[in-house]
Amino acid sequence: MKPVVLINTTLCTGCQKCVEVCKNGVLYINDFTGLAKVRNVENCDKNGACIKVCAPKAIKIS
Numbered sequence: 001m002k003p004v005v006l007i008n009t010t011l012c013t014g015c016q017k018c019v020e021v022c023k024n025g026v027l028y029i030n031d032f033t034g035l036a037k038v039r040n041v042e043n044c045d046k047n048g049a050c051i052k053v054c055a056p057k058a059i060k061i062s
């Protein structure tokens, strides 16, 4: 089943840590909002690296 990756934009600070640890290129920082966004979600392997580095706990994967 295709993974679902949700970013809580109220909690996200745009620190980019999730972008740096995602080896699959699923996360990026949106130029307009300065916050994390999801692309190519089918490449997510659900390893949870992004969740571990996200201090405000803004990422959920299911």
Ligand code: SF4
Pocket: 007, 011, 012, 013, 014, 015, 016, 017, 018, 019, 035, 036, 050, 053, 054, 055, 056, 057, 058, 059
């Ligand atoms: S690690 Fe968390 S706070 Fe930092 S950019 Fe990613 S989602 Fe936002």
